[in-house]
Amino acid sequence: MIRKQETRSQSSVNRDGPDRLLGENLSFGASEAYKLLRTNLFFCLPTDEGTSCRVVGVTSSVQGEGKSTTSINLSYMLAQDGKKVCLIEGDMRAPTFTSRLKLKNEAGLSHILAGMKANTQEIMCSALHPNLIVISAGEMPPNPAELLGSMRMVKLIEFLRKMFDFVIVDLPPVNVVADALTVAGQIDGMLMVVENGSTTKRELDDAMHRMDVIRDKILGFVITRAERTKGKYGKKYGKKYGYGYGYGGKRSESGSARSDSSDD
Numbered sequence: 001m002i003r004k005q006e007t008r009s010q011s012s013v014n015r016d017g018p019d020r021l022l023g024e025n026l027s028f029g030a031s032e033a034y035k036l037l038r039t040n041l042f043f044c045l046p047t048d049e050g051t052s053c054r055v056v057g058v059t060s061s062v063q064g065e066g067k068s069t070t071s072i073n074l075s076y077m078l079a080q081d082g083k084k085v086c087l088i089e090g091d092m093r094a095p096t097f098t099s100r101l102k103l104k105n106e107a108g109l110s111h112i113l114a115g116m117k118a119n120t121q122e123i124m125c126s127a128l129h130p131n132l133i134v135i136s137a138g139e140m141p142p143n144p145a146e147l148l149g150s151m152r153m154v155k156l157i158e159f160l161r162k163m164f165d166f167v168i169v170d171l172p173p174v175n176v177v178a179d180a181l182t183v184a185g186q187i188d189g190m191l192m193v194v195e196n197g198s199t200t201k202r203e204l205d206d207a208m209h210r211m212d213v214i215r216d217k218i219l220g221f222v223i224t225r226a227e228r229t230k231g232k233y234g235k236k237y238g239k240k241y242g243y244g245y246g247y248g249g250k251r252s253e254s255g256s257a258r259s260d261s262s263d264d
């Protein structure tokens, strides 16, 4: 297992480079796939009158499957669609937002949850799009699961619900730590990231078993690094990496909303 995780992170260093995987730098195909994910999210979580904000968690079975990349790009696409979005880096054990999004603010979620920063707005920063506000993980605390499950987290989400159309929470992997489940009560839906060619059936089974308690909240699966396919008109859309999305726990043969990214 440890070897596998190392392989995942090492291979990420030699990939296209983080910039090409985020926001406006995404290839046409990847960008289209994230837009499709955005549309499917609107269908899966329609707003009731009076409750306009939707809170969505993003998790996976183990580290390195593309949770943060998915959270960031989904947030970006929602922001591009005119939605006010708050992206929270809930994975306080393996934070990447500060470096990937080039954030200046050192303080983050851990500081709010530990009561070290009373003013939440002070630690919010804008990234990638004017409609997108980010709360990074902050300094790594000794007790992330406890903090995520705390009353301060409940209050933070309540506060953000009043300000945003979407709150996206990038969470740690469920097979490794319990953090993602401690926050499940505060979210409206959970997206499960699966890495094509890497996540094993056993890892996914294990994750689904752990998530059984929040079964009703699981919205579907996002498949990262999906293999390229030909476009509708035979045009080659993808070259190396792709993204996909499936409904209700399995991808149907015809209903799969999967599409591939282009590196051309």
Ligand SMILES: Nc1ncnc2c1ncn2[C@@H]1O[C@H](COP(=O)(O)OP(=O)(O)O)[C@@H](O)[C@H]1O
Pocket (backbone or CB within 6 Å): 012, 013, 015, 017, 018, 021, 060, 062, 063, 064, 065, 066, 067, 068, 069, 070, 096, 224, 225, 226, 241, 242, 243
């Ligand atoms: N669809 C993808 N195609 C290619 N590389 C990806 C993809 N999604 C993520 N990555 C890369 O894989 C590495 C791990 O992704 P990340 O989103 O940080 O995973 P996690 O948050 O699940 O640990 C990063 O270097 C990222 O750039």
Ligand SMILES: [Mg+2]
Pocket (backbone or CB within 6 Å): 067, 068, 069, 091, 094, 096, 170
């Ligand atoms: Mg991550």
